[in-house]
Amino acid sequence: MSTTTTAGPADGGHQQLLYAANVLHNTSVQSVKFYAACFAGAVAGTLGLETWRGFAVFALASAFGAAIVVAVNCKGRPKAYFQGGAFELANPGQDNLMSFILMWTLFYGIVHVYD
Numbered sequence: 001m002s003t004t005t006t007a008g009p010a011d012g013g014h015q016q017l018l019y020a021a022n023v024l025h026n027t028s029v030q031s032v033k034f035y036a037a038c039f040a041g042a043v044a045g046t047l048g049l050e051t052w053r054g055f056a057v058f059a060l061a062s063a064f065g066a067a068i069v070v071a072v073n074c075k076g077r078p079k080a081y082f083q084g085g086a087f088e089l090a091n092p093g094q095d096n097l098m099s100f101i102l103m104w105t106l107f108y109g110i111v112h113v114y115d
Helices: 020-047 051-074 086-090 093-112
Strands: none
Touching: 020 051, 020 093, 051 086, 051 093
């Protein structure tokens, strides 16, 4: 006799830990955050920004991406979709920060190497 279930969350008492629709939604949010970080790194590197000005571009891109996700995907209620609410959306995460730095240094080196 098996104790696992593959039914949805409204199966009369049994619940699965991961609901496919929620996992898919959160994957799209992570993609938005990743693309915002990469684009911000490319912009900061192309403009030749250094030190805190480059990180300010990253902070603005992260905030703008979070605002778009809250307005479009969460319908203005991030607490209903994420346990941490808007803070969880604004948190860039280590992987997005590293992607930003990679793109920032790449574009800075390509554009400003012979200045």
